[in-house]
Amino acid sequence: MKILRRAAAYGVCRSATGDVLLTRGSDASAFPGVWSLPGGGIDQGEHPDDTxxxxxxxxxxxxxxxxxVRTVLADLARLPDGSVEHTDRIIYDVEVTGGTLRHEADGTSDLxxxxxxxxxxxxxLLPFTAGVLGVTFDTAGLGDVPAGEPERTGRVQRFGAYALATxxxxxILLTRIAEGFxxxxxxxxxxxxxxxxxTPEQALARELYEETSQKGRIIGLAGISHRYDPAALGPEGVPLDWHVIRVVYQVSVxxxxxxxxTEAAGGSTAEAAWFTREQARNLPLTELARDAxxxxG
Known part of the structure; x- marks a missing residue:
């Protein structure tokens, strides 16, 4: 069974009267005739905001x-060819600033x-759209879901969850990146x-414990960011077209x-420590930590 991963961004857009804007899947889509929030896959190197x-x-x-940013979701879907796709979805709230409503031509939507x-x-409705809009939907299982990760090629798009933990x-809780990473x-x-x-929440809880021994409680979303490094080197110096999409949560420990x-030796984290804000201000920080x-403040 083939397994796939993708990252996508969608928007909830409402009119002055409360109507919601939806699009219908065309014959070129995986699920023709099914309605969705407008949005789609994040291109390699593209910020989700731009998507x-x-x-x-x-x-x-x-x-x-x-x-x-309304929420961040992840779900599995069995595609018509029998493969199983994991999609990470960033859901925004948006408002119209211009343009004229029209249908897409020759795309994956037709209305x-x-x-x-x-x-x-x-x-x-697609299940994620139903969930966002508060509509009850059938949660039929996928049967046996394959284990592991999709095969990596020369182009990598990675979805990550991070904690701005206090x-x-x-x-503030921070981790130091190990040598070789x-x-x-x-x-x-x-x-x-x-x-x-x-899900991003499950990943965050796992990573937080593995890297710092802490158990935390998500209290909000701190932001969405990305980093695109087309010249990154992978294992054994092999070049990778590397794109990481990151959701940062506010976490209370x-x-x-x-x-x-606590993670096994050889991981990317050398140490973890608590810092006052004054101490953190004087540390050599990654751009993700600094921006968060x-x-x-």
Whole structure:
């Protein structure tokens, strides 16, 4: 059984009367006739913010601006060819700034419509769209789901979950990147790539414990970022077209313990530690850690 991974961005857009904008899958899509929030796959090297704006224009003719990040999801779907696809989905709230509503031609959608809240439940919806809009949907299982990760080629798109973690005293939890890994010696947010079939929240809890020995509670979303490095070197110096998409959560560690790495030797984390904000300010930080700290003051 073939396994696939993709990352995508979608937008919830409502009219002044509360209608929601949806698009219908065309014959060129995996699920023809099924309705979805406008959006689609994140191109290699593209920021998810740019994806949702681009996809809205392509599928609906409308220009939109982002007003917030609503949620981040992950799900599995069995495709018509029998393969199983894991999709990480970033869901934004957006509002229309211009353009004229029209249908997409020769794409993966064929209709774009404003739909009232009473009509939404009567449409066949992709499960993630139904969940975001609060519509009950069938949660039929996928049967046996293959283990492992999709085969990597020369182009890599990785989805990761990271923690901007603090304790009741206001200290910040950081990890130092081990030698032999990109950013060696810099202090970073705890977290890492999500596994096949794993939600971002599950990945975050796993990574937080493996890298720092902490158990935390997600209290909000701190932001979405990405890093594109087309010249990155993979194992044995093999070049990779590397693109990482990152969701940063605000995490409260209500009962902190001494920070210690529990993952197996040879991992990317050399050590973990708690710092005051003043101490963190003077550390050599990764751009992800620095930007997250700046955004939260």
């Amino acid at each position: 949702v704006v681009r996809e809205f224009t392509e599928e609906t003719g409308l220009a939109v601006r982002i007003t917030g 774009a419509e404003w739909i009232t809240s009473t009509e939404v439940a009567a449409r066949p 304790d009741p005293a206001g200290r 990109p950013g060696a010696g810099l202090w970073h947010l705890a977290g890492g790539g999500t596994d096949f079939g794993e 209500d009962e902190p313990v001494a920070a210690a790495v 700290l700046v955004r939260t």
